[in-house]
Amino acid sequence: MTRLTRRALLASSGALTLAGAFRLDAATVAATPPDLFVGTGGDGHTFPGASMPFGMVQLSPDTDTARWDTCSGYHHGDASLLGFSHSHLSGTGIGDMLDLLVVPTRGPVRLQPGPIDLSEPGYRQRYSGERAEPGYYAVMLESGVRAELTVTPRTGIHRYHFPAGPGHVLIDLSHLVMEGPGEAPLIDEAALRWDGMMLTGTRRVFRWAKGRRIFFAMQLSRQPDGIDFFGDEDAPAGSTGVTGKRLKAVLHFDDAGRVPLLIRCGISAVDQHGAIANLKAEARHWNFDRYRAAAKKAWDAELGHIQVEGGTAEQRTILSSALYHASLGPTLFSDVDGHYVGLDRQVHQLADGEQAYSAYSLWDTYRAFHPLQTLIRPKQAAAFTSDLIRQTQQSPFGPPVWPLQGVETGCMIGWHSVAVLAEARAKGIPADYAAAWPGIEKRLFDWSTPHLDNSLGIREYDEMGFIPADRIFESVSRVLEYSYDDYAAAHIADAAGAGERAARLRQRCGNWRNVFDTETGFARPRLADGRWAEPFAPNGIGHSKKWRDFTESNSWQATFLNQHDVYGLIAAMGGDAAFEAKLDGLFTADSTLPEGAPPDISGLVGQYAHGNEPSHHVAYLYAYCGAAWKTQAMVRRLMAQMYKAAPDGIIGNDDCGQMSAWFILSALGFYPVDPVSATYVLGSPLFERAIVRLGEGRKLVIEAPGNSAATPYVRAVSWNGQPWTKSWIGHADLVRGGTLRFEMSDTPNKSFAARVEDRPGHPA
Numbered sequence: 001m002t003r004l005t006r007r008a009l010l011a012s013s014g015a016l017t018l019a020g021a022f023r024l025d026a027a028t029v030a031a032t033p034p035d036l037f038v039g040t041g042g043d044g045h046t047f048p049g050a051s052m053p054f055g056m057v058q059l060s061p062d063t064d065t066a067r068w069d070t071c072s073g074y075h076h077g078d079a080s081l082l083g084f085s086h087s088h089l090s091g092t093g094i095g096d097m098l099d100l101l102v103v104p105t106r107g108p109v110r111l112q113p114g115p116i117d118l119s120e121p122g123y124r125q126r127y128s129g130e131r132a133e134p135g136y137y138a139v140m141l142e143s144g145v146r147a148e149l150t151v152t153p154r155t156g157i158h159r160y161h162f163p164a165g166p167g168h169v170l171i172d173l174s175h176l177v178m179e180g181p182g183e184a185p186l187i188d189e190a191a192l193r194w195d196g197m198m199l200t201g202t203r204r205v206f207r208w209a210k211g212r213r214i215f216f217a218m219q220l221s222r223q224p225d226g227i228d229f230f231g232d233e234d235a236p237a238g239s240t241g242v243t244g245k246r247l248k249a250v251l252h253f254d255d256a257g258r259v260p261l262l263i264r265c266g267i268s269a270v271d272q273h274g275a276i277a278n279l280k281a282e283a284r285h286w287n288f289d290r291y292r293a294a295a296k297k298a299w300d301a302e303l304g305h306i307q308v309e310g311g312t313a314e315q316r317t318i319l320s321s322a323l324y325h326a327s328l329g330p331t332l333f334s335d336v337d338g339h340y341v342g343l344d345r346q347v348h349q350l351a352d353g354e355q356a357y358s359a360y361s362l363w364d365t366y367r368a369f370h371p372l373q374t375l376i377r378p379k380q381a382a383a384f385t386s387d388l389i390r391q392t393q394q395s396p397f398g399p400p401v402w403p404l405q406g407v408e409t410g411c412m413i414g415w416h417s418v419a420v421l422a423e424a425r426a427k428g429i430p431a432d433y434a435a436a437w438p439g440i441e442k443r444l445f446d447w448s449t450p451h452l453d454n455s456l457g458i459r460e461y462d463e464m465g466f467i468p469a470d471r472i473f474e475s476v477s478r479v480l481e482y483s484y485d486d487y488a489a490a491h492i493a494d495a496a497g498a499g500e501r502a503a504r505l506r507q508r509c510g511n512w513r514n515v516f517d518t519e520t521g522f523a524r525p526r527l528a529d530g531r532w533a534e535p536f537a538p539n540g541i542g543h544s545k546k547w548r549d550f551t552e553s554n555s556w557q558a559t560f561l562n563q564h565d566v567y568g569l570i571a572a573m574g575g576d577a578a579f580e581a582k583l584d585g586l587f588t589a590d591s592t593l594p595e596g597a598p599p600d601i602s603g604l605v606g607q608y609a610h611g612n613e614p615s616h617h618v619a620y621l622y623a624y625c626g627a628a629w630k631t632q633a634m635v636r637r638l639m640a641q642m643y644k645a646a647p648d649g650i651i652g653n654d655d656c657g658q659m660s661a662w663f664i665l666s667a668l669g670f671y672p673v674d675p676v677s678a679t680y681v682l683g684s685p686l687f688e689r690a691i692v693r694l695g696e697g698r699k700l701v702i703e704a705p706g707n708s709a710a711t712p713y714v715r716a717v718s719w720n721g722q723p724w725t726k727s728w729i730g731h732a733d734l735v736r737g738g739t740l741r742f743e744m745s746d747t748p749n750k751s752f753a754a755r756v757e758d759r760p761g762h763p764a
Contacts, residue, residue, distance in 0.1 A: 682714070
């Protein structure tokens with residue numbers, strides 16, 4: 001994302017010396033800014049509004065709240081917008097949040113939004129002239145109001161420029177889509193109150209995170225000339241406050257355009273006191289530009305973790321945008337006083353210096369997002385690690401699955417927070433890992449523990465060695481992912497001194513073999529009587545219309561979902577040649593999917609699906625059978641085809657930064673096939689040079705002189721000036737800092753890392 005001015009110190013041999021040989025001169029470094037609209041179109045599900053790195057507030061425009069396209073509240077190209085709300089999810093496949101909508105406008109007061117195409121009256125507005133940069137968003141509304149947004153970690157800061165004359169600001173606590181007849185209410189209780197100086201309120205929401213609560217405290221830079229409250233069914237409710245379910249307030253200004261109107265708003269998931277305290281601590285003045293400058297400074301520091309030169313302008317924009325999206329969450333969830341809501345739905349107090357976080361998309365992010373943090377933000381990774389240990393202790397379900405705002409959603413399958421913890425331990429991140437073990441053990445071995453859908457079949461998995469496809473849906477994917485989590489959990493059992501359990505888990509993590517059919521070479525569903533389910537098609541998602549056997553994938557993709565025992569999978573397939581041929585078959589298969597396939601199976605190359613996470617490590621598997629050159633070619637192809645600097649530039653849901661993290665690590669030239677192993681498989685770097693800031697003054701320099709689209713292959717590698725023949729490198733090596741140098745070529749070097757002893761993780 002940055003073109004560097006370098007000073008190269010050459011050793012007598014002509015080889016580049018260590019990272020210290022380069023000095024980055026801040027005055028001469030021209031950064032490529034991220035494009036915040038990347039991912040806001042297509043199925044990326046990102047948002048363009050203002051946020052701080054890992055901040056609690058995401059102040060962004062909402063164009064809709066109901067469609068899958070608008071899981072983040074925004075979809076590029078929508079004809080109108082509703083207003084600006086204070087919380088958003090980035091890149092998820094399920095929608096929630098969108099708390100506290102603020103609508104600055106003029107003309108008649110309208111309390112309902114109306115349709116997105118504006119075919120009927122409502123408070124929706126056309127918009128133009130959007131501008132988005134890290135920590136700042138601006139847009140012109142058709143009412144003539146120019147809106148500007150910025151943030152602190154826990155507060156949203158608005159600045160509205162009204163034309164001369166009257167105007168008003170609508171506060172809508174209920175702009176989520178109305179529930180249908182007979183359905184439970186999305187909002188079951190809410191309140192708004194005006195005390196003459198501050199507007200406060202709360203609501204409890206039952207959308208994805210069932211029963212989560214939000215509180216807010218809002219101050220305005222000048223007193224409104226009038227205020228009206230509206231209750232359920234938009235019934236007028238006076239001028240001091242209202243309680244109910246679907247509430248609104250309208251703040252009137254007789255001469256709205258006299259001076260810009262500023263709003264500062266703190267939020268909290270704990271209580272009203274927390275929202276007020278957050279507001280008072282972080283928003284102490286009315287200088288919008290100072291808040292904006294502070295946000296920019298914070299983002300400049302975060303986006304400076306990785307700097308590159310070479311490549312194309314578009315590639316540098318894609319990288320900087322990916323780094324931005326990999327810095328949004330998990331989101332801050334503790335108030336300034338250290339209070340937060342645990343997964344037991346109780347309020348807890350943090351020790352000094354600790355933070356709590358929300359929005360962990362762990363099924364996705366354990367693969368590359370969290371490994372990226374351990375490399376470039378080890379202190380932040382340590383904060384996430386401690387937080388996940390606390391959540392494991394507090395949750396009635398054990399290790400977190402998809403925690404959102406103090407609620408365990410149980411979304412997806414497995415309990416991949418264990419993988420994040422095991423990876424952190426393997427990489428030396430300090431934490432009390434033993435404290436997490438009781439919750440993990442209970443989840444894995446106590447069948448009386450309350451469970452969500454993420455752990456269906458765990459008893460059968462333990463007792464039968466597989467999960468019957470005629471009893472439990474998504475059985476094959478469950479076996480494969482439970483196996484990886486068992487492998488990870490064994491490391492936490494070691495930390496707790498639970499040797500017998502660790503041994504049992506290391507045995508049980510081989511259950512993947514029980515759903516692998518050596519005759520067909522595919523992972524397949526099995527029935528309770530042990531037979532393979534029929535009919536079977538590798539591109540199918542279930543053995544019948546009733547039963548789905550795979551989670552957002554099919555047999556082609558799930559067969560390779562074996563990150564912890566790749567060599568066991570190679571042996572089961574019949575050896576290196578058969579494994580290589582199977583990978584070739586994956587990438588060259590007919591891309592047809594059956595009717596009813598999930599939309600997440602996208603970005604197809606053959607039956608490889610880059611738009612969803614189960615495939616993300618697969619291009620790197622060629623290195624395990626001695627064909628590293630095929631990894632190099634395919635990774636370059638994926639970087640070129642699956643990402644672009646455009647609103648539809650992410651081929652699938654960004655999933656809280658996982659799609660972005662894949663690009664970042666792959667562009668650097670390596671990827672963690674098995675994060676818990678604390679190793680990276682080498683691929684094909686995208687740029688001529690990258691500087692990765694590792695913390696504590698250490699830098700990793702990645703060199704690929706003359707690199708271009710025409711040179712995807714690796715001729716040779718050196719590490720700190722010495723030849724490096726392996727197709728992998730350890731995290732412990734990289735984090736010490738140094739220079740990883742690739743010699744690139746337009747033709748493959750098929751002998752590079754082809755020897756058994758040079759393959760990933762080989763003990764030799």
